[in-house]
Amino acid sequence: MQMHAAHFPFLSTILLICVSGLALVLVLPKNSNAAVKWVSAACSAATLALSVFLFAAYDRAAGGMQFVERLDWIPSMGISYLNGIDGFAAPMLLLTGIVFFTGVVSMWELDFRVKEFFALFILLVIGVYGMFMALDLFFIFVWFDVSLLPMYLLIVIWGSSAREYGAMKLTLYLLFGSALILPGIIYLAAVSGLETFSLPALVENASFSGFEQKTAFLLFYIGFGILAGVWPFHSWSPTGHVAAPTAVSMLHAGVLMKIGAFGILRVGMFLCPEGWMYWSPMMAVLAVIGIVYGVMVGLRQTDLKFVIGYSSVSHMGIVGLGFATMTVDGINGAVFQMFAHGVMTALFFSAVGHIYDRTHTREIGELGGLSAVMPAASSYFVIAALAGIGVPCLASFWAELLVFIAAFRVYPALAMISVGVLVVNALFMLRVVRNTCFGPLNPRWAHLKDMSFAMGMPRAVLAAAIVGFGLMPFLMYDLIQTASVPLIHALGPAVGLAGPESVETLFTELMSVWP
């Protein structure tokens, strides 16, 4: 793994901006709501700008870990503050920046315990940013937990339906996950004999046995996979989405689930390639079950947020399927899907949040015809739904396309099932759109006003990201490539591709019946 040291600690600057934003929010007087919101917005805008800068400034020709900064933290235990980003982390930072900024602006109308909300929200984001840039296993774990705990309070205090249950379920599930990750990390650090928690050092120097890799990978896969919504550990996520307030849902589905997938990638796949290879068929099967299952359960939901929550389970299954293929295309598609799904689902929750704020209901049956009174909000909702369907020239299309192509090379049958579910997925999304935005207007909502320009702005940013990367997918793929190619090359020529023979034999037999 090539490491390119930073000339300026950009990554720590992001954290520092967030920390100072948090401190500033905390010292502001209790009732200065407007000031709190402006500080949060400024803080999020600054980090967004930095994320965009890092996304653009990452040297795609050089590749490897860039903007690396290092500081010994507890030398006796081999723990260091080590940050850096590669082609996987840079898109995730951009995603975090976008969702953080749009989330803050989406909560502009909040008036209940404003200071506490934004303080916790920024704390949550610090954990997310830290997780995506950390290269030390100890810090990865710490940031991971920092990003989980504020969630409980955010849901319990500002949430809606069944919030105590949702928050408790979510927290217990995720803590159970971290209870698996920590032993995994300690186990690997111990058996390596290198007395370091540094991920690059372990990747370079440690040689783990097959058994060690298989064990540790399973721990990481389940531990992080819970957060990534891997079936059957997904059920915290729809409940959590429903209970959470708008911005938290956005961050939760948009970024937090990606932390899980990113953890599998960064810790599991980098450190335990043999374990990855060993478990990949299981990953593929679970992913496809998730893809099918999420859509099917979602089809029967009546609460808008449940609908989107289950569609997230399905879309995250595509990420898992991409990982399971162990090919460059699969990883590229999976990481792009993490980004695309993050932006799309943030737009979804943002639009739903707006509708909920106005109507105080999320029951699909009670809504209807909202396009007539809220054309802008409905348009964004429709864009998000079309992105969810996987319409070309919207970001998620390219991600799904690559994952399906890669999966078809390795697991033809599973890939064909996932492609087949796209029809049901379309049915499910369009049904929601029709029942929410289209049709005759429910007279109860005739008095509603459309979103103002300021409220439309975050949605426009998200929609622009969806369309922009949808029209120019190469911007993203050129970057992700720089990380996925070395990762797959390090595996060696071990992945066997499925040939057409199996299907062909079957087909020939079928055709022989034909006159």
Add this chain to the structure above:
Amino acid sequence: MLLQPVPEISLFLAWAAAVVPLAAFGLILVFLRGLPRAAAGTSVAAAAVSLICAVCLLVRHLGMDAPLQSSVTWMASGDFEIAVGVLLDPLSLVMLVIVTCIAFLVQVYSLGYMAGDAGYGRYFGFMSLFAWAMAGLVLAPNILQVFIFWELVGVSSYLLIGFWYEKFSATRAGKKAFIMTRAGDTLFFWGWLILLVWGGTLQIFELNSGAHGLSSAMTTASALLVFGGIIGKSAQFPLMTWLPDAMEGPTPVSALLHSATMVAAGVFLLGRLFPFFSQSDTVMTVCMAVGTVSMLLSATMAMVSRDIKQVWAYSTISQLGFMIMALGAGGYAAGIFHLTTHAGFKALLFLCAGVLIHAHDTNDMFVIGRAGGRRMKTAMVCMTAGALALAGIWPFSGFFSKEAIMGALAAADNPVWLFCGLAGVFLTAYYTFRLIFIILFPRTQAAGANSHGHGSVPASAAMYAVLVILAVITLAAGFFAQGFQDFISIHSPHAKDGHTAFLAHIASPVLAVAGIFAAWMQFGRSASDQVGFAEKIGPVGRLFASRWYLDHVYAWITDRVLDRGIAEGARRTENRVIEGALAMITGWVVICGRMAAGWHRAMIQPKLMVAVAVMFGLTLILLVV
């Protein structure tokens, strides 16, 4: 025959034809939503630029001797690349002219038709989106690009069918159209995955020249799967019922998307991959069978409908079936020529229907007839011209293309196809003139001519101009039949065109006239009761009117199998198994906690007893051991 690179000027023209409407769409979406007139102007101007580019391209390459292709890599991942580009050959040049021409005319017509609509700007934005997607589809040099734009035309169709979103039926129809074509697209997706992964190429040219690594069985399989997509897009059996429902959209949309161009994209793709499909006889037979069934089935549906637009929609399915039959029989030029003439006269028929519907505020042909539809002279003359073309009467364009198709069918091994084709010719003439006669000769005259509904608006001069232009095209196109077919089949060695079967060429026009005569007997002459022979036999009429119960099958599948079956099963699994397991685990945790807590409660005597018992037991064990 080798591919040549596209000369720079042609490349520029081709890109412009596709990208200018996209730019118009972007402009309208972002800046011109509040300025409907500016939006309409932008859109029409973009359509005009596209049309000019397309015509220039066609003129430049009329004497081409090899297909031209250029592409650029749009996105690369590993060693997999997605390229976009243009492939210029007679088929794409002709199709591009058809698409841009009809799109331009329909947009001009829409200026009047949609006037006063609240969504005027949005309408033209979506029209531009469609124009871009369709041009990208037509010019595509590889299957992936075809697929991408194929999906995009599907989206624009969804948006335009559901354009009047406050009408529940319209949004339902849009959804149905999207889902049903998507079902076909799933097969298409599988098909091209096989082509890409096991065949090693998605280049149309390579597939057509046989330069792929597929065995004959896999060739058949992939071609059948791709044909699945064609079935969906061209509304063939069994995925046909979305098209009549799609008539919920504005009439110009029906004219452009759901008759002349978008639904013809399926036939276009079949023509695009014609040499590839020809590599498997099974696939060609399946094409003919599907085309025949769709053609006959939809003709019967058209015989009993009262809704003008529905009749034209059924007839579109039927004519697309004719094209697919022709291609399946090897009549490449015949099928594509029919696509061309059909685009002209079917757009004409729809736009004439639009004028009538606009003026009378109803789709019901009996009501329009009674309200005096025949007094709208221009519209009625143009519509009759279109109907004569549809029925296949000399000298209208439909006559020539139908003759070519009958020639191709006569050359097929099995005479069944020809008989079915001839039956189709009779039915077509019958249902077409049933409609014309019902409007021309209403049975009971309405009290006055002032029975206009509130939405009735007289047609503008521009609308009539478009009708006349299309009528002239319909009248003239037939005389280019030979030149057209020679040009289109330059590069298709597999085509088996140019057959002449004396019997078929006599039988076809005779049957067409017979069809018109039958319609006259039942609907035209003053002694007739205007009840068709299908309706006289109750069960048959009901079977035709309810679309052979196909919709019932789909309703059953989505409702019973999918919704209440699989999805409900999944929901119960979620609620009972997964949540249940969770409840069980948490329950056990709580029980364990209670048990542990029990040891710490302040009840001295029982605890003391237990402690004594344990100590006693331990002592005993120690003593014994």
